[in-house]
Amino acid sequence: MKPTRSRSASVGSAVVTASIISLSACGGSNDNDAVRASSTAQQACATLSGKTIGGAALTAAVVPASGPAPTYCKVNGTLAPKLNFEIRLPDSWNGKLHYAGGGGYNGAIPDVALSASALKQGYATASSDSGHQGSLLDASFALTDPTAAQLFGSLSVPTVMATAIEAVTAAYGQLPSKSYYEGCSNGGREGLMNVQRYPKLFDGVIARAPAYNWVGFMGAFNRTAKALAAPGGAFTSAKTSLLAKSVRDACDGLDGVVDGVVSNQSACTSAAFNPASLRCAGGTDTGDTCLSDAQLAVVSSWTTDAVFAGSPTFRNAGWSLTGNEDSPTAMGLWVTGNGNVTTALQYLFQDTTVKNYLARDPSANSLAYSPWDQNQSALSAMAALNDATNSNIQPFVDRGAKLILWHGGNDAALSKNNTAEYYNNVVSKVGGQSAADAFMRFYIAPGVDHCAGGPGADTADLLTALDNWVTNKAAPGTLTAQKLDPANGAVQFERPLCQYPKYPRYTGPANDANAAKLASNYACS
Structure with a gap:
């Protein structure tokens, strides 16, 4: 190659x-x-x-x-x-x-x-x-x-x-006088790639929802597509709505306010909600009020880590259940295809990847390509080209450059837990949180889909925060995110954009819808 x-x-x-x-x-x-x-x-x-x-x-x-x-x-x-x-x-x-x-x-x-x-x-x-x-x-x-x-x-x-x-x-x-990079998804990967391989190129980088572990997340896409394609695995929009509502009912109020967004995802454990509670009697699909064993296997594939042979970086952290899986640009679009897996974006991405990077055969059937790590030379070649998993970014740090990571909390395309893994790996590599805080920030935006959209506050000016950090040495703390009306740009509501692992907890007056729209009535917890 x-x-x-x-x-x-x-x-x-x-x-x-x-x-x-x-x-x-x-x-x-x-x-x-x-x-x-x-x-x-x-x-x-x-x-x-x-x-x-x-x-x-x-x-x-x-x-x-x-x-x-x-x-x-x-x-x-x-x-x-x-x-x-x-x-x-x-x-x-x-x-x-x-x-x-x-x-x-x-x-x-x-x-x-x-x-x-x-x-x-x-x-x-x-x-x-x-x-x-x-x-x-x-x-x-x-x-x-x-x-x-x-x-x-x-x-x-x-x-x-x-x-x-x-x-x-x-x-x-x-x-x-300054050069900055900003990108999301593959653009986020490109940002981390330049941090790692060309550390003198930019004074600051904003990497949103970075697709940095190409081997790992494409392998996870492949695994879940196979689960969806298995007999009984098809996941309709009604099934997705059932799953999302069940998570919201169990976990929405854990952040202090019932607003349709589960901001305190770390508290939404299996003790608060277990997908097995939705199992159809006997495990066979009996309608839209339950999940069959095959559909529960899809949920398990999606939410558990995928680990492949060949390298410690050939892995993908599972997705969290968010309560907003039913957002139009979330699970149905990316994962399930609303009942037809071959229309889902994750399926389409892994399919073209199998054909052109791994099997190197345009007629290959990606659903029959098993196991994912069968061809180590092909995986290693793809990783050498596309993976940006190196957490040793000391040359970037040494020149005083800054890095801001961001991820939507309801991202069904790429797991926010992957970005958390990269962040934690960098923290460990540079010697701890205090050292990392000198050059790196990580924000998770609750309820926000892949790069934008979803019910959460998806608009935040990270570029100004980065520029102030680089030029004025004003390190960013809690920022403000907004949800804008797509028709006229008016602010619908605001939330604090908290530094990971904190989340915005409502501290305002109870049962006050207008108060719940103001970022000032939340604290990063």
Whole structure:
């Protein structure tokens, strides 16, 4: 799976260039946040249009303000062989650069909506398609194109950063004073990959719901898909609703308020709710008021750890039962397919992974691929490309960079317990909590689905918190998360965003719906 020497040479050169440039961009003589370049988006476009920078011929055009995005200069280019990128330059630059990561198997440049908040704050932003074009559910590039596989795995971000820094410097006449990375899901993995392999590239990284243990979570996807496909294992939306309501009935009030979200998940133990209590008489499916033995086996597969041979990192921590499994973007979408497992996103991801990384056969049946760890060389090769499990991030720490981890408490795509494992592994590696607190924070947002959505408060400005930490040495503590009305952006309610392992406990007046909407009536417990 290695690229040819000629094709990999340009990629490797770009990575070296990125590292050199980033040293100048981070902590150099231009590290003065009071300095602001005066170029407008129009002027930046005029400067860059038609130029070749970092080996890429650039096109540039001003994009008027629309929806959440302000006016900006959109700069596009391609780095050989086919790494497409986009740089967005705001009207009023704050002197800093923000890189927004992708999702799934990438294949397209992320929508500007993912960068809109950063653009509004004055950041220049950059993103890419990671070096191949296609559906985010399609890993066929890994079967046919070793260079694309390496770019997706770890090289696309540092490669694009080299060109982005040059382009931003050309547009505004000065190097970025700080460079930050932010991404969710695979984007979170990309963030941790750069923390681990390119520690000098960013001054700070925000890794949301990071898909960092590719071998482990894909194996867990495969295991649960098989349980769902087994006779009687199909899980309808009614079954999911039964499970979710049962968890809420048992555990919702354990955080001090009955609000439809189980914030105190650590107290929602098997003593509070045991899925076996939903067992159908005799273990055979008798309708929507119970779970058969085959369906309880699905719940067990989903909520227990999956461990595979070959490496201590070939594992996946099980999902917690949250009480919000019935959210439209939770268990039905990701796990069960609402009765048809082959439509579930977890099934589709593991299926394309088996076909293109492990069996290396587009006709392979992923449900018949057993055991998951049968081909150790294939697992190790995939891990070398895609796993970001190394908890020894001392080089990143030593240069003063900061890391913020975040995970939705109702994430049915990737287990928040995996992110907790990585966080705890880093804490152990650096010598304890006090040392870790100097450079790392971890937040869990109760009731929030994968990256966003769900009944919980899913909006929080982690970028401002990170920037204050890096530039002003103001370490973030409890933050505020909001739930916004999708129609008009109005705040529906707020919650404290607590540092792990704390959760927001309601301390306000009883039976007061308006008081329960205010973050000030909660304490991190």
